[in-house]
Amino acid sequence: MKSQQKIIGGLDLLKFLMALIIVNIHANLKDVVSGTVFLNLWEYVNSLAVPVFFVLSSYFLFKKIREVERRAGFKLIF
Numbered sequence: 001m002k003s004q005q006k007i008i009g010g011l012d013l014l015k016f017l018m019a020l021i022i023v024n025i026h027a028n029l030k031d032v033v034s035g036t037v038f039l040n041l042w043e044y045v046n047s048l049a050v051p052v053f054f055v056l057s058s059y060f061l062f063k064k065i066r067e068v069e070r071r072a073g074f075k076l077i078f
Contacts, residue, residue, distance in 0.1 A: 015056040021049035 025046055030039075 011056055011059070015053060015060075018049045018053035018056070021046060022053060025049065 030042070
């Protein structure tokens with residue numbers, strides 16, 4: 001039986017990709033694209049990865065909190 005929750009696949013995929021890029025930042029794989037045209041694009045995407053991941057994680061966290069509040073019948077936070 002399917003869960004009644006709506007799964008937003010695109011946002012989950014984007015969050016996964018941002019997590020991979022964050023791993024890339026920590027692994028310092030910049031040498032893979034150094035000396036190519038893609039270096040500026042690579043650095044730009046790397047600079048956006050952490051904020052986008054943070055926003056998406058917050059969205060899913062608060063979505064889960066709202067579901068728990070609705071089931072419990074009272075407000076847990078805020």
